[in-house]
Amino acid sequence: MSLCLVTLLLFINHEDIQMNNANWAMRAQSVLPAGGFGNFDHSVFIKKGSGSRVWDEQDNEYIDYLIGSGPMLLGHGNEEVIDVVQEQISKGMTFFANNTAGIELAEQIVDAVACAEQVRFVTSGGEADMYALRLARAYTNRNKIMKFEGGYHGMSAEAQMSLAPSIQANFPNAVPDSAGIPASVQDDMVIAPYNDKETVKALLDEYGTEIAAIIVEPLQRIIPALPGFLSFLREECTQRGIVLIFDEIVTGFRLAYGGAQEAYGVVPDLCTLGKIIGGGFPLAAIAGKQSIMAHFDASVVGRDKFLMQLGTLSGNPVAAKAGLKTMEILKRPGNYDTLKAHGVRLQKLFTKHLTHHGHPHQVVGEPELFDVLFTSNPVIDYRSANQANQDKSKRFNHTLRTHGILKSPSKVYPCLALTEADFEWTEQAVEKAAAELNK
Ligand SMILES: Cc1ncc(COP(=O)(O)O)c(C=O)c1O
Known part of the structure; x- marks a missing residue:
């Protein structure tokens, strides 16, 4: 030819x-309204993934730092996970009735996660957060929820309060980030600034006896808690009879096998888990103290304190098998050290090239989950993160994409499948993107 x-x-x-x-x-x-499934760039159509890489419909290849928004910590297409999934699929996809895979998964979670004495399965992280708040209300018989500005806990009415407010309301006033939420929900929210003990203490002094739960991402988006902040929340909740909920949808089985509560040494009353525990399938969970979880059991708490909870796909056996195998692999010696080392290596290469090309920036987060923010000021909460140069981030992320790096607009998720070739590719892409930011 x-x-x-x-x-x-x-x-x-x-x-x-x-x-x-x-x-x-x-x-x-x-x-599809707005042409997509959610808020990720709707012009991207991913057709397949393998290990650390994904390919779009135009056959462009990317190193995948999005990894399905977190679940694919092992990388795509792990053969051990595929084997157990295929075996389960041939036996049946969903039963609604109890199945042994779901029970084994709950046992593994109880073994791994410090606060988890019992587990309730749901299908998505947002659902888990919604039930965790309801559970705290059932347990305490109080209505108010303290949530941190900028904290993400799914899509329930409470979670949509001051998630990404465009106006700076005075604390504790809640700003709804979604249409369709009744004003009454605002009245039950106490919004606080992350990492600000003084303001939290003042708000607790005022509203503490009405607050059912404090819900917090132990790593808020990518912003680490300042030393002592989580243990301060723990102490305040214990003293005031408030349920402390860690939203570990992202941090669970990522920051450590036992999640943020293991990594940071602070144990909440309840936590929510998702993403990794479903091994890439829809599965999430509420886990926590038996005395609180008992509200899912009418025979223990009685009809009027019972919290009705069910879902067609809860404890789905295919998801449970995938989650179990994922956790078995994660538990093997060295995996969390490898993940941390991968993250540190990535953080360093971002810093090296952005510094070399003269861009004031910070790598914010933990090695296992971080991003670059274009600011030199300390980033400790939603407002300080917002002061970073967002336009520059957008341009940087866009240029990285053109050089074969797929990431979320606000996060880098390292995975265990990264190879030497991936690091070399990433380094070249970051170098070029840093240089092009000056044009
Ligand atoms: C901290 C946190 N909580 C809750 C959720 C919601 O989980 P899902 O998307 O599974 O509903 C997310 C999703 O990214 C999250 O990051």
């Missing part, structure tokens, strides 16, 4: 792929 013909065929093929993508975008636009 002549070179011209090959070039022509490649060109036609490339045109086809472009058309195909545009076609999918049009189809998505007509049947």
